[in-house]
Each structure stands twice: as C-alpha cells, then as structure tokens.
Amino acid sequence: MPRSTRTARRTFCRAVAAAVALGAVLLAGCARHGDEGGRTTVTIGTFGVFGYKQAGLYREYEQLHPGIAIKESVVERNDTYYPQLLTHLAAGSGLADIQAVEVGNIHDVATGQGHRFEDLSRAPGVRRSDWLDWKWAQATTPDGRTIGLGTDIGPLAVCYRKDLFRQAGLPTDRAAVGRLWAGDWQKFIDTGKAYMRRAPAGTVFTDSAAGIYNASVHGYAERYYDRRGRPVYRNSPAVTASWGLAVQAARGGLTARLRQFEKPWDQAFANGRFAAVACPPWMLGYIKEKSGDAGRGAWDVAAAPRPANWGGSFITVPKAARHKAAAIALAVWLTAPAQQARLFARQAGVPSTPAAYAMPEVRDARNPYFGDAPVGEIFAAAARGVPTLVFGPMEQQIGTAFTDVGIPQAEQQGKPPAEAWQAAQKEIENAVDE
CATH class of the missing domain: 3.40.190.10 (Periplasmic binding protein-like II)
Structure with a gap:
C-alpha cells in the first residue's frame, strides 16, 4: 500500500529509488516493445501482483488468440510505479499497451490525464451495466469518457x-x-x-x-x-x-x-x-x-x-500504446465477469462486476484456512453496499x-x-x- 513521505531523508531515498527503477523500466520498455515470431506482443504494466499470470489467464488468452503474445512488467510498489507512469504519459513514450492504475490514483488520472487514454466505454464487448455503478464512476472523466475498466475491489x-x-x-x-x-x-x-x-x-x-x-x-x-x-x-x-x-x-x-x-x-x-x-x-x-x-x-x-x-484497481489503454486495438481487446477480456470470477477463485480478488457474484467460483467460494468461511458471499454482500x-x-x-x-x-x-x-x-x- 502507498505510504506518505514523512521526512526529507525518506523523500530523497524514494526519489533515488524511483529514478533507478525508472531507468530500468525505460530500458526494459525499449526491449519489450518488439514483436516476436510473427505475433503481436501486447505489453502490460502493473504494480504488485494482479494475478493474471498466476491464474493462467495470459496463457489461456494466447491459446485463444495464437497471433498474440503477452508480456507483463511489474513494479512492486505503487508509490514507485505511479510516478513512472506519469513521466511516461508526459513524454508520450515508454508506455505499455495496457497500464494498471490504483484506485487512489484513478481520480487524478481521469480528471488530469484522461485525454491521454482511450475511451474504453466504446470498446466492443464493454457494457457499463456489467460493473458496479460506483466502480465505473471512479474511472469516468468529467466529459463522460471512461478510461479504465475496473479489476478487483476491496x-x-x-x-x-x-x-x-x-x-x-x-x-x-x-x-x-x-x-x-x-x-x-x-x-x-x-x-x-x-x-x-x-x-x-x-x-x-x-x-x-x-x-x-x-x-x-x-x-x-x-x-x-x-x-x-x-x-x-x-x-x-x-x-x-x-x-x-x-x-x-x-x-x-x-x-x-x-x-x-x-x-x-x-x-x-x-x-x-x-x-x-x-x-x-x-x-x-x-x-x-x-x-x-x-x-x-x-x-x-x-x-x-x-x-x-479499501483497495482495488483499473486497467487502461494509453493513446500512445503501440498495439491499441489488441490491447483494448485483451483489457476487455481480462475484466469480463467470467475472468473476474475465475481470478477470485484463484487469487481472491473480489470482482467489480456483479454478474460474477452469481457464478460458482464466487457464489460457492469458501476459504478453508478461515474455518471454511463463505468468503464469496460475505465480500459480494459488502460490495453491493459500498457508496460511490x-x-x-x-x-x-x-x-x-x-x-x-x-x-x-x-x-x-x-x-x-x-x-x-x-x-x-x-x-x-x-x-x-x-
């Protein structure tokens, strides 16, 4: 979770760390944007563990779409990742085809950087009604464009x-x-x-x-x-x-x-x-x-x-993305109710799409470590009552x-x-x- 800067020393240390990490990411970005073996390589930039790779969703999508390869770049902490994202957005380069955004930053992105992202509300297969109203609203710009599709919630x-x-x-x-x-x-x-x-x-x-x-x-x-x-x-x-x-x-x-x-x-x-x-x-x-x-x-x-x-994220497609059409299609698939339900079953990320709550992966989910608690039922009920x-x-x-x-x-x-x-x-x- 992000932390505030409380001292000049901590500010300096983080600035140095961010600069080193930024340089590494820029170098990696130069290498990873190349397509491989005749396939289109869609790159995804995330922070922490989103679980798509761990749950096998990238591998499945590649099997369903033989012309697509997926490469994920992960920065461990959002307080390092987000400044890098802003730097890349300002430069219009070094961006992944899909970029994750944490809920605490989505307002800043939607209101101040929205023009730099694709309007995903117009993407084929996207229905606003699939998402919780409050989750959809968080990634919507003042002029009505929705620049992020909700992933998990907290x-x-x-x-x-x-x-x-x-x-x-x-x-x-x-x-x-x-x-x-x-x-x-x-x-x-x-x-x-x-x-x-x-x-x-x-x-x-x-x-x-x-x-x-x-x-x-x-x-x-x-x-x-x-x-x-x-x-x-x-x-x-x-x-x-x-x-x-x-x-x-x-x-x-x-x-x-x-x-x-x-x-x-x-x-x-x-x-x-x-x-x-x-x-x-x-x-x-x-x-x-x-x-x-x-x-x-x-x-x-x-x-x-x-x-x-408490928590949750979005995935976005920058206008400067190299493979926008392929990135939009992948983002829509990853955030569809069926994939969100499967991600919950494997990684415990609660879906932001209510249709997933009726699916067996969520509806019948129990956690054996926690006394076989019906976690799907408990967290789905809580999600429905969250204010915008x-x-x-x-x-x-x-x-x-x-x-x-x-x-x-x-x-x-x-x-x-x-x-x-x-x-x-x-x-x-x-x-x-x-």
Missing part, C-alpha cells in the same frame, strides 16, 4: 481469531460475531472493550488505530473532498467520526500499536498478538502467509459494521497524513489527540495546495 470484512474470542467470553460463530457490531463501528470499539476485560494474556483486541480509521473512513462517500471538489478534510463527518474511533481505540488500550505492513505487524500475526483486524479480501492471503499453519482454523471472517471499500466514493487530487497524501503521522502520535507516542490532529493538518498543508 469490500471490507473483519477477520478475527475464534480461539481468542472464545477465551475472552465472546461468541465465535461468524453470524453472531457480525451481530456484535452490525451497523456501527462504535459497536466494534465496544466489543473491543468487552474483549479487553477478559483478554487472554499478552493479547489485545486489534492491530492498530490506523486500521480502524481506514475501515471507518472508507465507508463514507465524502471524506477528504466534497462532490464539488472542495477539500473538506478538516471537518467532514467521515474524518471526524473515524478520527474519534481511532483515538478512542488508541487511548483505551485496545490496539497493539502497530504500523500495518511493517515487520512487527507481520510478527504479531504469527504470535497471535491481536484478536481482530479490519480485513479487505486481499488481506486474507496476507494473514495466511504471516500466521502460518498455527493460524489455520483459528481465523474466521465476519461481516464488517458498515459496507466500505468521492475522490480528490491529493487523496492519498491526505489519508496517509492521518494514518501515518497524526494517529501514530496519539497511539504510539502518547501525545494528546489535539496535538496529534495538528500534526496531521500540518502534514496535509505541506502537501496540498488549496
């Missing part, structure tokens, strides 16, 4: 340890657990307080206050910007409520005071340090990897207090100012909430030009 659930809940005197059945906090993240905090009264030795209720903040804030349509594009992060109900929940959890001793995606967080999964975590679908694999065999059957999945979305989120140009910078600067000061450094809030505001003011 509808929210809660992953919890049945063994620790049982020892704390709480229910363990996933339906009963979901009822503990249904409709309100404050009930989640209240459940945490009940857990702490009888918490097994050495454990706390949840991993981090920032995790609670993210889970709550992503359930509101307007968070950092309103529908007119004005910054509202200082007083929006979403930020106010979510900040209050995070501070309440931090000051109440409900959290392990960890930073997500850092090594101590990984170790806490393995050690059974906390009992519950806000859990998008992509986190299931992460938990399985970090908890290992000891966590098999101990973890389960329940509905979150409110529908929310309003994004602004500095979305990620504002969000990470709260989660990476303000909240840690209150949670890990013990600073007064008002002081931590001001630190977050100062970080935002340094990044946002209003």
Whole structure:
C-alpha cells in the first residue's frame, strides 16, 4: 500500500529509488516493445501482483488468440510505479499497451490525464451495466469518457481469531460475531472493550488505530473532498467520526500499536498478538502467509459494521500504446465477469462486476484456512453496499497524513489527540495546495 513521505531523508531515498527503477523500466520498455515470431506482443504494466499470470489467464488468452503474445512488467510498489507512469504519459513514450492504475490514483488520472487514454466505454464487448455503478464512476472523466475498466475491489470484512474470542467470553460463530457490531463501528470499539476485560494474556483486541480509521473512513462517500471538489478534510463527518474511533481505540488500550505492513505487524500475526483486524479480501492471503499453519482454523471472517471499500484497481489503454486495438481487446477480456470470477477463485480478488457474484467460483467460494468461511458471499454482500466514493487530487497524501503521522502520535507516542490532529493538518498543508 502507498505510504506518505514523512521526512526529507525518506523523500530523497524514494526519489533515488524511483529514478533507478525508472531507468530500468525505460530500458526494459525499449526491449519489450518488439514483436516476436510473427505475433503481436501486447505489453502490460502493473504494480504488485494482479494475478493474471498466476491464474493462467495470459496463457489461456494466447491459446485463444495464437497471433498474440503477452508480456507483463511489474513494479512492486505503487508509490514507485505511479510516478513512472506519469513521466511516461508526459513524454508520450515508454508506455505499455495496457497500464494498471490504483484506485487512489484513478481520480487524478481521469480528471488530469484522461485525454491521454482511450475511451474504453466504446470498446466492443464493454457494457457499463456489467460493473458496479460506483466502480465505473471512479474511472469516468468529467466529459463522460471512461478510461479504465475496473479489476478487483476491496469490500471490507473483519477477520478475527475464534480461539481468542472464545477465551475472552465472546461468541465465535461468524453470524453472531457480525451481530456484535452490525451497523456501527462504535459497536466494534465496544466489543473491543468487552474483549479487553477478559483478554487472554499478552493479547489485545486489534492491530492498530490506523486500521480502524481506514475501515471507518472508507465507508463514507465524502471524506477528504466534497462532490464539488472542495477539500473538506478538516471537518467532514467521515474524518471526524473515524478520527474519534481511532483515538478512542488508541487511548483505551485496545490496539497493539502497530504500523500495518511493517515487520512487527507481520510478527504479531504469527504470535497471535491481536484478536481482530479490519480485513479487505486481499488481506486474507496476507494473514495466511504471516500466521502460518498455527493460524489455520483459528481465523474466521465476519461481516464488517458498515459496507466500505479499501483497495482495488483499473486497467487502461494509453493513446500512445503501440498495439491499441489488441490491447483494448485483451483489457476487455481480462475484466469480463467470467475472468473476474475465475481470478477470485484463484487469487481472491473480489470482482467489480456483479454478474460474477452469481457464478460458482464466487457464489460457492469458501476459504478453508478461515474455518471454511463463505468468503464469496460475505465480500459480494459488502460490495453491493459500498457508496460511490468521492475522490480528490491529493487523496492519498491526505489519508496517509492521518494514518501515518497524526494517529501514530496519539497511539504510539502518547501525545494528546489535539496535538496529534495538528500534526496531521500540518502534514496535509505541506502537501496540498488549496
């Protein structure tokens, strides 16, 4: 997940790393654009693991289309990948035929770079009705062009340890657990307080206050910007409520005071340090990897207090792509409901196409590691309730100012909430030009 730049040293290091990576990608781009063996080579640029290769979809498409070869170039982190993409767009060169865009950047691309991408709403085989309304809207430009086709989404659930809940005197059945906090993240905090009264030795209720903040804030349509594009992060109900929940959890001793995606967080999964975590679908694999065999059957999945979305991406076709027609055809095929359903079955990426939810790969999906939880049913239900989120140009910078600067000061450094809030505001003011 992207992280904000908190110090001059980190900024410098990232700039150097990005420059080195950019040079490597440019060199690779010169090599990979050549067609091979009489076939048209369609190149795809992604960040992280999209799962198309791992699920065998590239190989299948090549078998269905013998004249096509697919080459994927992967940059591990989006905060390196996205600056490279912007550089290539400005230069009009070095671009892959298909470029992935993360949800946190799609507003910036659609509003500021939309003229550099093909309008995929006009592509053969594309039907707007196939996608969730809110997902389609995110990649639509102000003049009505849709420049990205939605891939996965991140509808929210809660992953919890049945063994620790049982020892704390709480229910363990996933339906009963979901009822503990249904409709309100404050009930989640209240459940945490009940857990702490009888918490097994050495454990706390949840991993981090920032995790609670993210889970709550992503359930509101307007968070950092309103529908007119004005910054509202200082007083929006979403930020106010979510900040209050995070501070309440931090000051109440409900959290392990960890930073997500850092090594101590990984170790806490393995050690059974906390009992519950806000859990998008992509986190299931992460938990399985970090908890290992000891966590098999101990973890389960329940509905979150409110529908929310945390994560997800799009694939686009730049106008400067070398093989636009072939790239558009591949992008349409990869994001069709049937392929999204198969990707969910193999890689756990929840489809952004509701038609996929009725397909066996999603409808009947269960996760044996998480107590055979009906993950297809749980995440599909959550996806249908997600509001159409309003994004602004500095979305990620504002969000990470709260989660990476303000909240840690209150949670890990013990600073007064008002002081931590001001630190977050100062970080935002340094990044946002209003």
